[in-house]
Each structure stands twice: as structure tokens, then as C-alpha cells.
Amino acid sequence: MSVKVGIPRALLYYHYYPQWYTFFDQLQVTVVVSPPTNKHILEQGIAYCLDEACLPVKVAFGHLAQLADQVDFIFLPRLVSVFPREYICPKFLGLPEMVRHSGLPLPPLLVPAINTYRRQSDLMAAFQQLGNTLGRPDGQVRKAARLAQQVQQEYEKLLLAGWLPEQASRLLLGRQAQEQQVRLATELSPSSPPEAPEQGKGRIAIIGHPYLVYDSYLNMNLLQKLTRRQWPVAVVEQVSSTEIQKQTARLPKKIFWTLGRLLIGAGYHFLSAPHVAGLIHLSSFACGPDALIGELIASQARNCPGKPFMNIVIDEHSGEAGLLTRLEAFLDMVTIAGGRAGASA
Amino acid sequence: MRVTFPHMGNLWISLKAMLTYLGVQVIVPPPCNKQALQAGAKWAPEFACLPLKLNLGNFIQAREMGADTIVMAGGCGPCRFGYYAQVEHVILHDLGYNYQLVVMEPPEKHIGELLQRIKYITGQNSWWQVMQGIRFGFRKACLVDQLEKRAFYLRPREKRSGSTDKALQEALATVDAASNWRELEQAKHQAMQRLDEVKTVQRPVLRVALIGEIYTLLEPFANLELEKRLGEMGVEVDRSIYLSEWINDHLFLGLVRGMRSSKAFSQAAAPYLAHFVGGHGQESVGSAVYYARQGYDGAIHVLPFTCMPEIVAMGILPRVSQGTGLPVMSLIVDEHSGAAGVQTRLEAFVDLLARQKRHKGAFA
Numbered sequence: 001m002s003v004k005v006g007i008p009r010a011l012l013y014y015h016y017y018p019q020w021y022t023f024f025d026q027l028q029v030t031v032v033v034s035p036p037t038n039k040h041i042l043e044q045g046i047a048y049c050l051d052e053a054c055l056p057v058k059v060a061f062g063h064l065a066q067l068a069d070q071v072d073f074i075f076l077p078r079l080v081s082v083f084p085r086e087y088i089c090p091k092f093l094g095l096p097e098m099v100r101h102s103g104l105p106l107p108p109l110l111v112p113a114i115n116t117y118r119r120q121s122d123l124m125a126a127f128q129q130l131g132n133t134l135g136r137p138d139g140q141v142r143k144a145a146r147l148a149q150q151v152q153q154e155y156e157k158l159l160l161a162g163w164l165p166e167q168a169s170r171l172l173l174g175r176q177a178q179e180q181q182v183r184l185a186t187e188l189s190p191s192s193p194p195e196a197p198e199q200g201k202g203r204i205a206i207i208g209h210p211y212l213v214y215d216s217y218l219n220m221n222l223l224q225k226l227t228r229r230q231w232p233v234a235v236v237e238q239v240s241s242t243e244i245q246k247q248t249a250r251l252p253k254k255i256f257w258t259l260g261r262l263l264i265g266a267g268y269h270f271l272s273a274p275h276v277a278g279l280i281h282l283s284s285f286a287c288g289p290d291a292l293i294g295e296l297i298a299s300q301a302r303n304c305p306g307k308p309f310m311n312i313v314i315d316e317h318s319g320e321a322g323l324l325t326r327l328e329a330f331l332d333m334v335t336i337a338g339g340r341a342g343a344s345a
Numbered sequence: 346m347r348v349t350f351p352h353m354g355n356l357w358i359s360l361k362a363m364l365t366y367l368g369v370q371v372i373v374p375p376p377c378n379k380q381a382l383q384a385g386a387k388w389a390p391e392f393a394c395l396p397l398k399l400n401l402g403n404f405i406q407a408r409e410m411g412a413d414t415i416v417m418a419g420g421c422g423p424c425r426f427g428y429y430a431q432v433e434h435v436i437l438h439d440l441g442y443n444y445q446l447v448v449m450e451p452p453e454k455h456i457g458e459l460l461q462r463i464k465y466i467t468g469q470n471s472w473w474q475v476m477q478g479i480r481f482g483f484r485k486a487c488l489v490d491q492l493e494k495r496a497f498y499l500r501p502r503e504k505r506s507g508s509t510d511k512a513l514q515e516a517l518a519t520v521d522a523a524s525n526w527r528e529l530e531q532a533k534h535q536a537m538q539r540l541d542e543v544k545t546v547q548r549p550v551l552r553v554a555l556i557g558e559i560y561t562l563l564e565p566f567a568n569l570e571l572e573k574r575l576g577e578m579g580v581e582v583d584r585s586i587y588l589s590e591w592i593n594d595h596l597f598l599g600l601v602r603g604m605r606s607s608k609a610f611s612q613a614a615a616p617y618l619a620h621f622v623g624g625h626g627q628e629s630v631g632s633a634v635y636y637a638r639q640g641y642d643g644a645i646h647v648l649p650f651t652c653m654p655e656i657v658a659m660g661i662l663p664r665v666s667q668g669t670g671l672p673v674m675s676l677i678v679d680e681h682s683g684a685a686g687v688q689t690r691l692e693a694f695v696d697l698l699a700r701q702k703r704h705k706g707a708f709a
Contacts (some may be wrong), residue, residue: 012374048657050660052656052659052677053656053660078620087422087623088423088424089653090423090424090622090623090624090626090653090654090656090657091622091653091656091657093423093620093621093622093657094618094620094622094626094657094658094660094661094672095657097618097619097620097657097661098657098660098661101617101661101664102660103658103662112396113620115371148405181383188434194605198480228694251431252431253419253428253431253448253453254436255428256421256422256423256428257423270487272399284385285392286651287392287651288392288649288651288652289425290392290651290653291391291392291393291425292390292392292393292425292428292429292432294390295390295393295432295435296432296435297434299435299436301438312457325457339424
């Protein structure tokens with residue numbers, strides 16, 4: 001019987017799953033991923049997490065509860081910094097303690113500190129610590145960590161080419177990991193390669209944290225709603241890091257949140273990109289960084305009158321009807337602004 | 346150049362002292378008030394925290410009084426405060442307020458950046474004079490804190506209600522009026538004397554610690570005059586953060602000896618939260634442990650709505666409370682906070698503490 005480690009399908013799962021999976025797989029550890037978010041998971045999250053936390057954190061609690069009696073350990077890294085001189089968000093820094101003191105009954109947690117604030121190479125130390133906790137020899141751990149980082153690079157290339165995270169994971173990790181994955185909606189089938197992200201006029205850009213944009217239960221199938229209406233989408237992960245760097249260099253001060261920096265870089269890029277017809281900023285109620293990031297993007301958007309901009313805020317009380325109404329109105333506005341290729345009155 | 350800065354409790358006394366000592370023209374915005382909050386809440390992002398909204402209101406009011414330059418602190422995360430100045434500047438710019446922004450923060454590339462910004466404000470003064478200006482401002486900060494601590498002791502014991510507050514306001518005005526070292530020494534004696542005139546009666550008091558986020562702890566308008574309300578209920582309070590201690594910790598890097606340091610709080614937090622979470626989150630957890638050890642009857646955790654580090658602390662504090670036996674109440678404030686609601690909650694909490702203390706007494 002091999003050791004079973006649970007990974008919650010929440011928060012930065014959407015950014016790092018292939019890397020984490022590969023690392024554990026190389027150490028002969030079985031990975032169990034919690035199922036896609038559903039009503040029950042959300043309810044459990046709300047029950048165990050404090051009211052003041054944001055929706056993504058509450059949902060993460062629900063995913064942890066799902067894994068509780070299925071695995072020997074739960075992987076809950078302390079994500080301090082994933083890019084030099086940057087942080088994620090204070091709630092990520094304190095999440096392990098918030099979980100430990102919540103009263104949620106859980107198997108032992110694996111909590112390596114992922115902190116590349118000083119230098120990128122510190123990531124290796126986190127893997128080393130994790131491997132040692134699992135009792136694996138140093139050599140094996142190093143090898144696994146190297147492969148994991150390679151897989152991560154491949155993954156990011158696929159995202160850049162237009163695959164969405166769970167499609168890219170499936171392509172990359174193959175059959176074995178596939179069983180852990182969800183079936184995706186047919187219109188997002190990974191069987192055919194995606195249209196190059198810069199192609200296809202009249203895209204709607206979705207600017208938001210991955211755990212909202214790719215959790216279709218939380219965002220009430222926003223992506224599918226758009227594609228079903230023949231509006232192709234553009235997402236943050238499709239903007240290259242050099243482009244993000246170029247766009248954020250315009251700011252008077254460096255943004256010290258990694259996700260915020262990506263959002264604002266992508267936002268500025270989409271505002272000037274000819275293939276994007278409108279922008280939707282998707283955020284969760286009371287999201288700290290987004291309150292400031294959103295304001296900076298909105299301020300910039302006010303100077304781009306031809307590009308409608310909409311802010312959608314979701315939480316556990318959001319209803320689908322409200323979202324639909326706003327979405328329809330927004331798409332009408334984009335059409336009026338002349339966004340859809342060939343669309344004319 | 347007419348310089349303004351945001352309010353945070355009595356910070357203005359110290360900042361004004363420092364800048365005017367160096368011959369800089371200063372415009373102090375009106376004390377935080379309802380108009381400032383309304384203007385700030387109207388234009389600030391909805392989920393920005395109360396401090397940002399009040400800052401913005403201060404700047405809008407100061408602009409109308411003729412200020413043209415903002416001096417503010419900054420930082421490099423992960424707490425949002427580090428990016429406040431820039432966002433506020435963008436909002437003010439979009440509103441058509443033309444402000445020059447000078448942010449004092451750890452430089453991105455070279456210490457020269459920071460020195461250049463200081464020189465921009467202080468102009469022709471030599472570095473020696475700048476140091477003297479900072480020392481003068483710091484001296485006032487220490488004095489203000491001393492007066493406030495004295496008031497914390499007097500309020501629950503005062504004979505005539507309101508007499509402490511009246512004395513404190515007069516004492517603070519005396520300190521504010523001193524414009525050189527000699528006057529400051531005289532002001533110190535006068536101010537202390539003024540507080541000593543408050544008549545007291547000996548009665549049993551409860552001791553409650555105020556812990557949490559720095560701005561909402563220091564700014565009485567933001568916390569709906571928590572210290573005063575509790576004092577009137579017969580509670581002696583202590584605050585986990587004083588301005589002078591904060592300056593010593595963060596600007597002088599602990600150079601001034603014999604002052605309490607927030608490091609002690611971070612260490613005390615270890616069993617519950619062994620990692621920093623930005624802002625004062627870890628210190629909030631640690632200060633609860635600290636005050637429990639000091640034998641306090643309870644603690645009130647004050648934080649602005651949507652404050653990220655303090656939400657982490659809030660998730661952990663119930664466990665600290667369980668572990669140490671210190672009752673802790675969290676009080677979230679924003680532009681919708683109402684005085685009546687806060688008063689009711691404080692009364693209930695204080696009643697609970699009093700009952701617990703009597704109960705303990707009976708079985709001791």
C-alpha cells in the first residue's frame with residue numbers, strides 16, 4: 001500500500017497541479033484530488049471557515065473536508081512567495097494555521113513553506129523538506145523535484161498556447177492522472193488544439209484569479225456561457241510574462257502581489273489588444289488585493305471608451321439569474337461598441 | 346509647497362512638529378470626521394479598508410484648504426497599505442485633484458531613492474537638521490503616548506465624568522503648541538500637571554487590552570472612540586500599539602532602548618501562528634497571549650472590514666482564547682459601523698468580563 005496524499009482542488013491547484021502531481025508521483029505517492037466544487041463542498045467550507053474569509057478560502061476548507069477520510073496526508077503548502085520580491089496574499093500565508101485552528105478534523109498536513117521571495121532556487125528546499133517528511137532519500141527527491149519543475153514549464157507553455165488548466169493537465173499527465181481529472185464541458189473538449197489566443201477577433205477577456213476563473217461552480221459556468229454565445233475568451237494565463245512585464249513597467253510602483261501583477265499586466269494588455277472586444281474582471285466579495293488592482297484596471301479602462309469593462313463580484317450568495325442579466329447587458333454593450341467581428345447594425 | 350498627510354490618531358502632532366521644525370509649511374486636515382468618511386467611501390474601491398477611505402477623505406479636505414503635496418508612508422507588502430498611496434493618488438487624479446505624491450518607504454533599488462524623497466520635502470536643511478527634526482517629532486510622539494496612558498488609568502477612576510477627556514485634550518494642545526526644545530520641556534510639565542488635576546476615586550476596575558490593526562487602534566474616529574467608551578464603563582485599557590513604539594520598531598529599528606517591542610508579540614504568537622502574515626496579523630495573535638499572561642480580564646480585537654492579515658488572526662484568536670482563558674471579542678469597523686451597535690456589544694462584553702471576575706473572586 002503506497003502512501004496517499006490529498007490535494008484540494010482549490011486555490012493555486014490551478015497554477016501548480018502538474019508540478020505537485022509529478023513530484024508525488026515520482027516518489028511513488030498516490031495523489032488524490034478532491035472532486036470539482038459542488039454545493040456540498042461549498043456548504044462544508046462555509047461551516048468550518050470564518051465568515052470574514054473570502055469565498056476561495058471558504059471553498060478550500062470544503063475541499064479539505066472532502067479529502068479528510070480518504071488520504072494519509074493532505075498537501076497544504078504555505079505559499080508565501082512564488083516569485084522573487086512578491087507575495088500571494090496574507091491569507092495564503094496564514095492558511096495552514098487557519099485550517100489547524102478551525103476544528104476541521106483532518107489527517108496530518110504536509111506544510112512545506114514555498115518561499116521564493118529571495119530567490120527562485122529556494123523552491124528546491126521546499127521540495128527537499130517535503131521529500132524528507134515522506135522519508136524518501138535525497139537523490140530521489142532531487143530527481144523528482146527537477147522533473148516536476150520541467151513539467152511545470154511545459155504546463156505553462158500549454159496555457160500560453162490557449163489550453164485551459166484542466167485540459168493542459170490532462171494532456172501533460174496522461175492516462176494515470178487522467179482518472180483524477182474531471183470531464184469537461186463538451187465545448188471545451190481538449191481533443192482539438194485551441195485556437196491561438198491572439199486569433200479570432202472579438203474575444204472577451206476574463207481577468208481574475210485562477211481559483212475563480214477555472215472553478216466553474218463558483219463562477220456559474222461563466223466561460224461556457226460565453227463560448228456558447230460564440231464569444232471566444234481570453235484569459236490571464238495566455239499573456240506572456242514578457243508582455244506582462246512590459247505592461248506593468250508603466251506603473252509608478254512595482255506591484256508586490258504575484259496574482260495582482262499578472263492581473264494588471266494582462267488587463268492593460270487586453271485593453272490595448274485588437275483581438276479583445278471587452279473585459280470582465282471577476283473577483284470575490286471583499287477580496288483584498290482585487291480592491292486595489294481592480295481600481296487601477298478600471299481607472300485605465302475609463303480611458304478606453306471603445307472597450308466595455310465589467311466588474312463581477314461573487315460570493316456564496318450569488319445567484320445565476322443576476323449574473324445572466326448582467327452578462328447579457330454587457331455583451332449587448334460590446335456588440336454596440338462594434339466588438340464582434342463583422343457585426344453591424 | 347504646502348504639505349499634508351493622513352490622520353492616524355495623534356500622529357499629526359508628531360508629524361507637524363517634525364515638518365514645521367524644518368520650516369516646511371504644513372496643512373493638517375480637519376480631524377477625521379463624517380464628511381471625510383463620506384467623501385472617501387464615495388470614491389474609494391468598495392472593498393478597500395476603512396483606513397484608505399479615511400485617508401482619501403483627509404486628502405480631499407486638505408486639498409480644499411490649499412495643500413498640494415502628500416507625504417505618506419508605504420511598504421512592500423503583503424498588506425495592502427504598501428500600495429495605498431499609489432491607488433489614492435490615481436483616484437485623486439481622476440477626480441481632478443492635482444497632488445504631488447511623496448512616499449516614504451523602503452527603496453526598490455537604492456537607499457538614494459529614499460534620501461532623495463526626504464530632501465524633496467526638507468529642501469535646504471542639512472542632514473543634521475533633518476535628524477534634529479525627526480528627534481523633535483519623536484519626542485512629541487513619546488510625550489503624547491505618555492499622556493494617553495495616563496488617561497487610560499484616570500478615565501475609569503475619574504470623579505466627574507468627562508474630566509479626563511477635557512484634561513487630555515488641553516494637555517495635547519499644550520504639547521502641540523511647543524515649537525522648540527525649551528518650550529517642549531515646559532509643555533511636558535504643564536501637560537502632566539493638567540492630567541494630575543483630574544480628581545479620582547478608588548474603585549475596582551476591569552483591565553481590557555485593545556489589540557489588532559494599527560490604524561483602527563490609533564484613530565478614535567475609526568474605532569468609534571473605543572477607549573473613551575470603555576473608560577466610561579469603568580474599564581482601564583491598554584493598547585498593543587503606541588505610535589512611539591511603532592516608530593522605534595520600524596524607523597529606528599529598535600535603537601531606542603527600554604521600549605516595548607512588537608517582536609515580543611511575534612514570539613508570543615509562536616504556538617498559534619509561527620509565520621508572519623503581513624501587517625500586524627501575527628502581532629495580534631501574540632499580543633492576546635501576552636495580555637493573557639499579564640492577567641488582563643479580556644481583549645478586544647479591532648480590525649477594518651476586509652483587512653487580510655487581521656482576518657487570519659481572527660480565525661486563530663478563538664483558539665488562543667481557549668488556550669489562555671482570555672476572552673477575546675473581535676470588532677470589525679467600516680463606514681457602516683454604528684455607535685449604538687458598538688456600544689451595545691461593548692456593554693455586553695464588559696458585563697461578561699465583570700461577571701467572570703466576580704465568579705473567580707468568589708471561588709478564589
